[in-house]
Amino acid sequence: MFSALQNLETIFLSNNNLSLRMNVNANFTLSKLTDVSFSSCNLSEFPNFIRHSNGLQSVVLSKNSIHGNIPQWICEKDDLQILDLSHNNLIGKIPNCLPKSLSVLNLQANYFDGNIPFGFPEGCGLQNLNLHGNQMDGLLPRSLVNCSMLEVLDVGNNSIEDTFPHWLESLPDLQVLVLRFNKFHGFVQSSKESPSFPKLRVMDLSSNDFCGPLPLRYMENFKAMMDPHGEDGSLEYMNAWTRGRSYQYSLVVTWKGFDYELQGILIIFSTIHLSNNMFEGEIPDIIGKLSSLKGLNLSHNNLTGHIPPSLGNLTNLEWLDLSSNELAGKIPDELGNQFNTFGNGSYEGNIGLCGIPLSKSCDGIGIPPSSFQEKDELWRFDWRVVVLGYGCGVVFGLLMGYHVFRTGKPKWFVSLFDGRPSQSGRKMRKAKRLVQRRR
Numbered sequence: 001m002f003s004a005l006q007n008l009e010t011i012f013l014s015n016n017n018l019s020l021r022m023n024v025n026a027n028f029t030l031s032k033l034t035d036v037s038f039s040s041c042n043l044s045e046f047p048n049f050i051r052h053s054n055g056l057q058s059v060v061l062s063k064n065s066i067h068g069n070i071p072q073w074i075c076e077k078d079d080l081q082i083l084d085l086s087h088n089n090l091i092g093k094i095p096n097c098l099p100k101s102l103s104v105l106n107l108q109a110n111y112f113d114g115n116i117p118f119g120f121p122e123g124c125g126l127q128n129l130n131l132h133g134n135q136m137d138g139l140l141p142r143s144l145v146n147c148s149m150l151e152v153l154d155v156g157n158n159s160i161e162d163t164f165p166h167w168l169e170s171l172p173d174l175q176v177l178v179l180r181f182n183k184f185h186g187f188v189q190s191s192k193e194s195p196s197f198p199k200l201r202v203m204d205l206s207s208n209d210f211c212g213p214l215p216l217r218y219m220e221n222f223k224a225m226m227d228p229h230g231e232d233g234s235l236e237y238m239n240a241w242t243r244g245r246s247y248q249y250s251l252v253v254t255w256k257g258f259d260y261e262l263q264g265i266l267i268i269f270s271t272i273h274l275s276n277n278m279f280e281g282e283i284p285d286i287i288g289k290l291s292s293l294k295g296l297n298l299s300h301n302n303l304t305g306h307i308p309p310s311l312g313n314l315t316n317l318e319w320l321d322l323s324s325n326e327l328a329g330k331i332p333d334e335l336g337n338q339f340n341t342f343g344n345g346s347y348e349g350n351i352g353l354c355g356i357p358l359s360k361s362c363d364g365i366g367i368p369p370s371s372f373q374e375k376d377e378l379w380r381f382d383w384r385v386v387v388l389g390y391g392c393g394v395v396f397g398l399l400m401g402y403h404v405f406r407t408g409k410p411k412w413f414v415s416l417f418d419g420r421p422s423q424s425g426r427k428m429r430k431a432k433r434l435v436q437r438r439r
Helices: 048-052 072-076 142-146 166-170 285-289 309-313 371-390 392-407 411-416 425-438
Strands: 010-012 035-037 058-060 082-084 089-092 104-106 111-115 128-130 135-138 152-154 176-178 185-187 202-204 209-212 239-242 245-248 251-255 258-262 271-273 278-281 295-297 302-305 319-321 326-330 352-354
Touching (some): 082 245, 142 166, 152 251
Parallel strands (some): 010 035, 058 082, 111 135, 302 326
Antiparallel strands (some): 251 258
16 A cells, blocks of 8 residues: 555544554555554554654554554654554553653553553653553652653553652643542642642542642642633643644543543643542632632532632632532522532532522521522433433533533633543443442
């Protein structure tokens, strides 16, 4: 197919469902090839001719059915900058010999096990490390601090057992930190007085065994979350740039109980997700200063006290979940006035809470449901029926349409959820088992 194209430098055949079949024993070479993208081509093996390309700089083979181990010849590509093998059936250990030249390493949604390689050398140029949805265990390697350009670290949905990696504070450009669904434990606190995580926009520590108070000192330094940059309507995405090449980051998020993979992360997307841990104490007022927050999930913890009125300052907030804690008192009017956005589900499971939108009034007399609330409850019932009949893809479309129509707010959301539901079903089952164990 390509044997006559000896001067070919770039092959881009992604997202076409060609059911591409390559002869793994092909004896032709494309020595000038630098960029290869065969995403979603139904490949079951690595195309053999790639190994003979001396100057490979970008290899994207995501969303195929490639099985087996990462081949040794990958380690010999000293100029390789982008390696995306996500959403395949790869197994075994991640080799420690991967090229030191890598800027992007995406191995998400495979079956890799064992420890994360510890060989991140001084001057490591990694900008994106995504190991989400594998079977990795052991500790998070401290040598990651050598990757001073790191912007995205996603090791969610594994079996990593460690304390909170406070040493990541020294990474000046870290924007996305995802540790969800692992076995992290202990307090989440800063190890120093100087500002930490100033560029962080996404912190997902959900479904671990973290305890103690919420990370107040970190929140005080989330400068990027205090800056409503991008509210002018611009749709700028987080990308890795290396030698003129752009690689768009992806992210798995949980919304209304479903996992969705965002095929691109808008710079205005700021979230804090700390649910399903053992955090205790009060919700700090400082959260009200994180004005660019789009999502805040503190559910299923042991939080006590009142909901701070300062949360009403989060005018860009699109979803809020404080359910299943030990919160008490009146829901602040600043939030109660947004009951068309944050319904009962945002507060349920806190028997001491009262006020709109809950049916429990703060004077002990029940609040009769308004016509709006009645319609809202009817819609919730219909939504459950649709789940049974059509599955989460259609539900999410209906949910988004309903949400946009009702609030008029999330213009950004239409472009943000340009992705698809996450395919890692085994990770969802793991999540359910984890929640059931804790209950």
